[in-house]
Amino acid sequence: MSNLYLECACSSNEHLVKVTYDVDSGIPSASFVSIEVQLSKQSWYRRIWPAIKYVFGYESKYGHWDETLLNLQQVGKLHALLHTFSKEVEEAKSLESSKETT
Ligand SMILES: [Zn+2]
Numbered sequence: 001m002s003n004l005y006l007e008c009a010c011s012s013n014e015h016l017v018k019v020t021y022d023v024d025s026g027i028p029s030a031s032f033v034s035i036e037v038q039l040s041k042q043s044w045y046r047r048i049w050p051a052i053k054y055v056f057g058y059e060s061k062y063g064h065w066d067e068t069l070l071n072l073q074q075v076g077k078l079h080a081l082l083h084t085f086s087k088e089v090e091e092a093k094s095l096e097s098s099k100e101t102t
Helices: 044-055 072-101
Strands: 002-006 017-022 032-037
Touching: 002 072, 017 072
Parallel strands: none
Antiparallel strands: 002 017, 017 032
């Protein structure tokens, strides 16, 4: 399992993204990349209005989104992690197929 933290171009900790991958050598197709975002803490009175809207089923026509802007350095880190993940999955697949042929 490998972790990577990507910082938003605005440097806000609320936009920090955690990318994790885990290669399952026994079942390569079960390997995954996980992307997690941290929910920002708000005071109770700032949470109550969205909570009321949620309970009564209000939906914005755009959905509920936030964003993290990755600069070139962060994109390079993400690219390197995904490249390593793909390489490890392919290696696990080739090991699995070599076991099946023997
Ligand atoms: Zn940001």
